[in-house]
Amino acid sequence: MIEATLCFPLRNRSDDGTDEVLLIEKRRGLGEGWYNGPGGKRETGETFRECAARETREEVGLEVEPAALEKAGELTFLLDGEGHTNCHVYRTRSFTGEPTASDEARPEWVSVDEVPYDQMWDDDSRWLPGVLEGRTVRGEFRFAGGEPLDEAAFVDHDLEWDVSLESGRDGSP
Numbered sequence: 001m002i003e004a005t006l007c008f009p010l011r012n013r014s015d016d017g018t019d020e021v022l023l024i025e026k027r028r029g030l031g032e033g034w035y036n037g038p039g040g041k042r043e044t045g046e047t048f049r050e051c052a053a054r055e056t057r058e059e060v061g062l063e064v065e066p067a068a069l070e071k072a073g074e075l076t077f078l079l080d081g082e083g084h085t086n087c088h089v090y091r092t093r094s095f096t097g098e099p100t101a102s103d104e105a106r107p108e109w110v111s112v113d114e115v116p117y118d119q120m121w122d123d124d125s126r127w128l129p130g131v132l133e134g135r136t137v138r139g140e141f142r143f144a145g146g147e148p149l150d151e152a153a154f155v156d157h158d159l160e161w162d163v164s165l166e167s168g169r170d171g172s173p
């Protein structure tokens with residue numbers, strides 16, 4: 001099973017108080033052309049928090065402290081009945097730097113009320129709104145149709161809200 005992370009930096013605009021989330025438009029690899037949070041696969045020896053912070057730095061140039069990330073979700077994606085990816089979701093209002101485009105990603109601040117769910121993974125509209133409201137979620141999402149995952153069809157899902165994520169399945173939340 002692939003172990004991966006997503007990170008959603010949030011800010012409150014000082015001019016009109018709008019809450020915004022930093023999304024990326026993925027420029028290559030899995031989910032190319034779609035919006036998502038910065039994130040990617042965990043490397044050997046890294047905690048999930050370290051992975052989320054590294055991917056955020058590499059993809060959009062924001063510096064985030066692993067300890068300043070708030071765990072918001074644990075999602076499992078199954079493809080044709082088999083576990084494909086475990087995704088650990090974080091959010092944070094604490095970061096430094098300005099978002100900068102990389103080869104992998106074009107960053108964009110969007111209002112939390114105007115997230116482009118029609119240009120994202122099909123599962124995102126089920127769990128991301130709650131995560132952006134500050135809730136926690138555990139979910140399982142089933143896809144069918146074979147690799148690659150981003151060409152498979154979204155079948156169904158189970159979600160549990162307001163769960164305790166203090167101790168992740170690997171013991172490192």
Ligand SMILES: CNc1ncnc2c1ncn2[C@@H]1O[C@H](COP(=O)(O)OP(=O)(O)OP(=O)(O)O)[C@@H](O)[C@H]1O
Nearest residue numbers: 004005006028029030031039040041077087121123
């Ligand atoms: C199935 N529904 C899904 N819904 C929302 N997000 C999903 C997802 N499935 C995968 N993801 C995320 O997509 C990123 C893949 O990125 P990533 O590992 O970088 O893939 P990519 O093939 O580009 O990797 P390399 O560049 O080779 O490391 C990674 O954050 C992962 O959590």
